[in-house]
Structure formats: structure tokens, C-alpha cells
Amino acid sequence: MLGMDVSTPPDRLILDEAAPFLDGPGVVVVIDDVDGALVLGAAAAGAHEIRVHQDLITGERSLASHAAAAGVTYRSMPLGPELLDGARVVLLRLPRSLDRLAEVSSLVATHAAPEVTLVAGGRIKHMTTAMNDVLRTVFDRVDVSLARQKSRVLIASGTRRADAAGALSGWPRTERHDDLGLTVAAHGGVFAGTRIDIGTRFLLGQLGSAPPSGTVVDLACGSGVIGTWLALRDPGLRVTATDRSAVAVASARATAEINKVADRITVTRADGLELLADSSESRIVLNPPFHNDATVSTEIARGLFADAGRVLAPDGELWCVWNSHLRYRPILERVVGPTRQLARNRKFTVTASVRR
Structure with missing residues (x-):
């Protein structure tokens, strides 16, 4: 070789x-x-x-x-x-x-x-x-x-x-979720497919109480569920969605298009937030992956947290859902800022971290 x-x-x-x-x-x-x-x-x-x-x-x-x-x-x-x-x-x-x-x-x-x-x-x-x-x-x-x-x-x-x-004509696949008022489009291999995973659902339940924001970043966007749901709720919102996976980017774009919010959602393929400037964003939302291929790993999430800490403007917030057993709060406190718990159930925790 x-x-x-x-x-x-x-x-x-x-x-x-x-x-x-x-x-x-x-x-x-x-x-x-x-x-x-x-x-x-x-x-x-x-x-x-x-x-x-x-x-x-x-x-x-x-x-x-x-x-x-x-x-x-x-x-x-x-x-x-x-x-x-x-x-x-x-x-x-x-x-x-x-x-x-x-x-x-x-x-x-x-x-x-x-x-x-x-x-x-x-x-x-x-x-x-x-x-x-x-x-x-x-x-x-x-x-x-x-x-x-x-x-x-x-x-x-x-x-x-x-x-x-x-x-091939059946791709991307689509599924309507009337309880959330949106349709998910998914190409083969994107996380959760056309479903909405329970961690994302738990996060969405808390995002409804978030204060208004003119822009938001959907980090590690997957099929684009979070950014699209937010854009549907707020007609004035502009979303930047980013993921390192080409199949996720294609799925997120298709989800935005089928829900008629593609004019307000920019989807980019990138390694984390590498395309965004320091201290440039007021809000980031994240459901971090905890698998690296077949291995359970916290490394990807830790890198995304650090990226969010760099990109958030002073007083900007990272809203995040994570498996409670992973105990991410100390690292969020360290690399982003003061972190408060918004909700917790048997499996997941939702937090908001403020950049200081």
C-alpha cells in the first residue's frame, strides 16, 4: 500500500x-x-x-x-x-x-x-x-x-x-408528526431517521419557554428537527444549522424545505462551529451525540461544548439535553459558564449554560 x-x-x-x-x-x-x-x-x-x-x-x-x-x-x-x-x-x-x-x-x-x-x-x-x-x-x-x-x-x-x-425514488423518506406540527425528512443513515428521538422531544418541551431570540444555532443538527421546529414557532427567527455529516445536512435541508422554512434556515457541513466567529451568537441548541461510530464516547460532546463556549457572545446561552448518567454539568460550567437545570426525568437532563 x-x-x-x-x-x-x-x-x-x-x-x-x-x-x-x-x-x-x-x-x-x-x-x-x-x-x-x-x-x-x-x-x-x-x-x-x-x-x-x-x-x-x-x-x-x-x-x-x-x-x-x-x-x-x-x-x-x-x-x-x-x-x-x-x-x-x-x-x-x-x-x-x-x-x-x-x-x-x-x-x-x-x-x-x-x-x-x-x-x-x-x-x-x-x-x-x-x-x-x-x-x-x-x-x-x-x-x-x-x-x-x-x-x-x-x-x-x-x-x-x-x-x-x-x-431510490423513495428517498428522502418523510414522516408527519402532528403533535409537534412538523414533518421530518431523512436520508438513509441520519440519526433517528424520520422519528424524533425522546431526548430531542424532551428538549423541545423546554425550548417553548425560552425567551425570544432573533437568531439561533442548531449544533449537530441531524435531520434538522430542532431548528425547523423553532423556525415554525417564530416567523422572525433565522437559524444556522450545522453538522459534520453530509447525510445529516441533506436531511436537514429537506426537512426545512418540506416545512416551508428553508428561506430562514442555513444548513452547513462543518466540524462543529468552525465556520462561526468567536463571541458571535446569542443562542445555541444542542442534542449532542454520545456515540463515535460503534463506541459510546463523551469526546464529541465535550468538543461541541467547548465550541459553543467560544462562539457564544457574553450572556449568550447554550440549551442542551443529555443523558443524565453522563453528568455533563461540571464540564458545561467549566467551558461555557454558569449552568442551571431546566428539567430532568428518569433518563434525560436539560440545561441552560450562560457565557460569562
Whole structure:
């Protein structure tokens, strides 16, 4: 492999199973590479025209760094028809979400070359036979590799274009929530899908008592539920929504559009609040993630809290919901400011932290 070896067992197995298809002319597409191992490996195996889509902007930057060090060139593109157009091989790190796999595989089967081979792999503990079933809805054949180092690969071929195009037309999915007066739109893989998770519902119940604010930031916005709900309640409000995930950004934009508030919600893909200036915002709302891929972690939330502390203007507030057992209040006090509890139930706590 070129340059630094950042591969994991699933990456190496994907590349080994894909090796017979990689050397030669034609487009190779890599989707959701973690740190660049699949791109670097495909280049080392003879792939010449490589297109890439990374869901996370942090993964996109990690790939760029490793590829630059290795002297590997590729084209980074949004997930869509242009990415897959004419592709003869697609390498995919299997998502844990079946919805994500369904949408991605439908895109591949609809827009890649008819003879495309999809090589998708992951850790066995995160794989289910339902993944095979998802692939079989849009491909004629799905082969399963032997296990190696607790990893396995699915190889799909024989596109069923009509079925795939029909499946693709159902994205993003939508669901009306009359109790909150909004419709949620979701692409495959966004947190909670078209549902509204119970932590977000608990936060919304407290935001109704928040004092008026001309602007608000929906940090780690996911499908855009919080920002859209706030915009629907206050016709004068302008919302900045941000998330590091491309699928979240696409979902948040679709949610804003279907609820007819897109003219007042700006959705950006960014690592936290990196695009916002210090001391520039009066209110930030946040339901922080507590998973980093498959691992329960407080690291992401801590980084978002620190970001909020930097961006809030004096006397600005961070309204946040969090799993009570995580005990975030001391860090909120330290990196944002004085923190008061607004509500607490058996599972969640809602706090407001004031920047001093």
C-alpha cells in the first residue's frame, strides 16, 4: 500500500476481494473510507480514476491528508448520480444503518455501469443477514466472503436497474408528526431517521419557554428537527444549522424545505462551529451525540461544548439535553459558564449554560 498504512482488517479484506476488478481502465468509486486506506489501496492495486464520497467532513480531511502524503490523486464528490456515473467498481465500508445501505446500493445499481461490482465489508459483529437481503433487492447476485480477522465482505453484481430506480425514488423518506406540527425528512443513515428521538422531544418541551431570540444555532443538527421546529414557532427567527455529516445536512435541508422554512434556515457541513466567529451568537441548541461510530464516547460532546463556549457572545446561552448518567454539568460550567437545570426525568437532563 502507498504511504502510511492506515488500514484495518475490513479494509484489507475489501481490497483483497476487490483486487481482480481494480487493475485497468474505468472508474473506481470509494464510499465512506475511514482514513484513506481504501483509496490508497485501490491506487496501489492499479486504479487510475478514483472518485470518493465521505459522509463525515472529518473523514474527508483525514483522507486528504493521507492521500497527499502518499501522492495519490482522487476526486471528492457528493453522494449522487455524478459520483456513480459509469463506475465499474464500488468499494464500500458497510454502514451499520440498513437504511444507509439501502439508499447507497440503490444509487449504485441505478447510476453505475450495468456491469458494476460492489465490494462492501465490515466487522462481523456489526453485520447481519438483513444486509444481504437489502443488496438482493437491487442486485441479482450477492456473494459472501470467508471470514478473516473478524471481518467479512459482501460482493454484489448484476444490477436490477428498474427495481433500484424505484427504491431510490423513495428517498428522502418523510414522516408527519402532528403533535409537534412538523414533518421530518431523512436520508438513509441520519440519526433517528424520520422519528424524533425522546431526548430531542424532551428538549423541545423546554425550548417553548425560552425567551425570544432573533437568531439561533442548531449544533449537530441531524435531520434538522430542532431548528425547523423553532423556525415554525417564530416567523422572525433565522437559524444556522450545522453538522459534520453530509447525510445529516441533506436531511436537514429537506426537512426545512418540506416545512416551508428553508428561506430562514442555513444548513452547513462543518466540524462543529468552525465556520462561526468567536463571541458571535446569542443562542445555541444542542442534542449532542454520545456515540463515535460503534463506541459510546463523551469526546464529541465535550468538543461541541467547548465550541459553543467560544462562539457564544457574553450572556449568550447554550440549551442542551443529555443523558443524565453522563453528568455533563461540571464540564458545561467549566467551558461555557454558569449552568442551571431546566428539567430532568428518569433518563434525560436539560440545561441552560450562560457565557460569562
